[in-house]
Each structure stands twice: as C-alpha cells, then as structure tokens.
Amino acid sequence: MTYRELIDQLADSSGKSKAQTKELLEDAISVLSSQLARGNGVTIPDLGTFGCKVKEVQKVYSPHYKKYMLIPPKRVVEFSPSSVLKDELKFVGKEDE
Amino acid sequence: MSEKITFSELVDLIAEQSKQSQASTNSFIGELVNIIESGLRKSGSVSISGFGKFELRWMNERPGVNPQTGEEITIPGQNKVVFKPYKALREDVNRPYSKMEPQILDESPKDSSDKKSDDLEENTQKTVGVSSAEADDGNDFLIERPNPVKGKSELKSAEDSDEEKKTEQSSKQDDNEEVKPDQEKFDPFPVGTGSDKGSKSSDEPNAVQPKLPADQNMPALNAGKKTRMAKRAQDSEKINWTYAAAAVIVALAIFIIFLVSRQYIGNDTPQLTSEPEQITAPVTPAPELNETNEETEPPASEAETETAPQAETEIHTVDSGESLWSISETDLGDPYLWPMIYGLNLDQIDSPNIIPVSADLTVPVISDPDNLSESELEQVAEGYLAVYQWTKTNNPEEAKYFLWAVGVFSPEMLDLAASSVDQADLTFAKTR
16 A cells, blocks of 8 residues: 555545644654654554664674674664554455465 | 554544544545555555655565474465555654664774674674674575485585685675775774774763664764874874884883993893883883973972872773773873873783783872862873883883883972882983
C-alpha cells in the first residue's frame, strides 16, 4: 500500500478531505518522529511499540580494507508489533496452506 | 535514553501540533491503525512517507526449544510484522552519534580474541574480536546445545566447521600480511602516520562510551599532538628503536675503549642490557632537541634562581604498560619532556625506567609544548638534572647526554649545577 492509497483510505474513513487528512497524518508522524529522535518510545494501542535502542560499538571485518573496523555506536528505531496485530496477521496470505 | 511517553501524551502533542481536539486526534490514530492493519492484510506492506514502511515477512517453520521446559518444539511458519524506518527518521534518531565514523584498526586477525565484550572493556586496543570467529563461535554455541534429534550429524558438522574456521583464518592472516604495506594508503585520518596512534587512543574511549554524544572536542584533543616533535618521536619510536639500541651499544663500546683510563668503567654493562628500551629512547633522539630549542628558547636574560612556581599540575595514575615517555607524550604533548614528570615525582620513582603501576604521579599541565615558558624550561632542565644524577650512579657512561640536555633546556641550570657534576661530563655538555 502506497502513501497515496493510505491517505485516500484514511480520508474515506474519517470523512475529511484528502488534503486535511494528509496534513493531519504529517503532523502525527512528525510528532512521533521527533519523540523518537529524542529517545522517547511510545506504544500505540493495537499497532505496537516504537522505541529507540543504542547499538554498541561493533568490530567487523572489512573485506575492502582487509582489516577490522570499529563501527561507531548507533541509535536505531525499534518496532515491536502488538500481540493483537501479530495474531491478526499471523497467517495472512497463507491461509490456504 | 530509553524513556517512554504514554499514548495519551502522544495524542496531546499531536493535537497541539495539528490544532485538533484530543478526541478527534485519538480517533484519527485509531483509524490510521486500522488502515495500516488492513493495508498489511491486503498488500503486505504499508508505506508512510517520511517515516517508514510496515511490512509482513513470512517466517518459515523452524525448530526451537521451549525455554521453560527445554522441550523440543517446532515453531510453525508465521508472518512477522517488521517496520523499516526511512532515511529521514533513521538520521533523526541517530543524530547524537552521527558525527562518529568507522575506524580502521591496524591489528591483524592473528591476535584475535573471541569475546567482543572483553574488547570493549579493554579499550579495544589490545585485541580484536574476529567477526568470522565470532560468527563461528555462535555456531559452536548452537551446536553445543543438547540436540537429541540431530546430535550426531551436527557434531560432525561442528568438526567440519572447526576445520573450515582454521583454514579460513589462516587464509585471512595471509591476506592481511600481504596488505600491510598499504595500510597507510587507506588511513582515514588526515593527520599523517606520525600522530595516528595518538589520535586513535584519544578517539577510542569516546567510541567505547556510547552514552557520550558525538564529541566535537576529539579533533581538539588531536590538535595538540600534530607537532613536528611528536611526529618525530613516533617515527623514531617505530623505526629508530632497533637502530638506536644498536647504535648505543656500538657507541658504548667505543667509549669503553677510549675511556679505558677513566675510573667509571665498572658497573654499567648489565644495567644497559636489562633496560635497553627506555635508556636508548631518551638518549639517542636527544640531538634532535637542538633545533627546536634554538627556535623556542627565549633570550637568556633572566637570572632567576628560584624554583619554578608550579602553576598547574594534575594527577596521573599509572597504568600497566606506561612509561614516563608515554605519559609525557599523552599528557604533556611532547615525549621529550618526560624528565619533568620524573623531577616532580622523585619521591615515588627511583629509576626513570621503571615506574610503579597505579602510582599517582604529579604531572604538570602544559598548554603549548612547542613554546615552553621560562619556568617550564627550568622544570624540564631540573628533571633532566635529576635523571643525570640517577644515571651517573647507575650508568655513568650515558649520564653526560642527560647533562647536555639540561644545558639545552636551560643553560643557567647547567651553570648552577656546574659545581656538583663531573667535569668531563660538563665539558661534554658545554661543547657539544
């Protein structure tokens, strides 16, 4: 599903115009992003939990330099789906098997 | 870091931003979630521009163990919901660490150790965790786990993979040795090879403590070390040490022959062989001191004899493996200033070549090692004088070089000390 389709459907179900829906969605996403950027996680009911995790320094072998490299620590977004969502989608597309 | 905000806080914030009521925002997000779910159901992926993409990923049936009973079970195939953040979000979230860059390590796979966590604790300087070895270790762990069903076949494969590991590693070692001459070409540091080591050692603690946001003072730390002296010191450390040791031994032999008539021949040779490194280092590079000091030395007008006011000092706790030379290099910015530390810590150090581990040494704070103040020069000279006196009793042949260094840093100090030193050494120091 593309972003456009998402907005279309969201506009349909909320009864707002597409432009309005898009604006609302962008606001919501920007707030969520900025919270994540600050390191704050949040749980959205029925969807799942967004969180931030710091990956520690890693040492990896670089085939290009033929040497080991230290990969600096990194902060990444984590998402763990809620159990509702997980269970709902567990066998989607595989029901016939 | 890993704080959380509640959903209602999030709704408040979004409502504020979009100037909608909280109730309508709440229902809007509810609809959004529904649509994401139905979109995943229908097409298996939902993309939200500027944020990320939700996807369904099919996980095949796989064997597993019930963690509570240890029972062997088969995990049935199922969908997994994954979220893949887009670049904008990734960069936003990673902003605190965005300035850090990967670092190429010089170690070859030979001195690999197997535990990554160990490395991190040890400042990652000594050993390298081999990524392939780590991966293999992972396998080993899996394989060692009791596995009644496939026990035998997997044991066999464990042996196989062990052998593979060996060959793999040995081939890797070969690769690495071949490539070594090219190391400098790939060097990520624009500083030049000389100060590499310094910059690394100051970088790594930062890298190891990920709680610190990207440090902007890393370059500043390095900046002080990019002096000619430091470079030369490093170079001479790398290249000259073997030559220097040989040269000193030859020089000593010559002196012994020439100074047979003198009374000091007695007791030095065993001393020298027991402490080859640190003796040679301060002595042989000494001639290089000449030019820098001619540049920096202020005109010798002041005749102050009072001991230098020790403006700033700090405490350095000695780690295993450190020498006065290395402490001086890291803390003072110039390894040739090591006698300063020696002079300040005569109560704790007897031999300048051997310093006690975990001693708290007083280390002067030097802002600019290239332009020492008058009092700092005197301090260095004092230190060299102390080293001279120690060397005179323990290794008389080499003592005069230190006396010469006293004169280089502070001619007044040499004059003051003239009465208490050996006259032959004094003439050597003055005529050199």
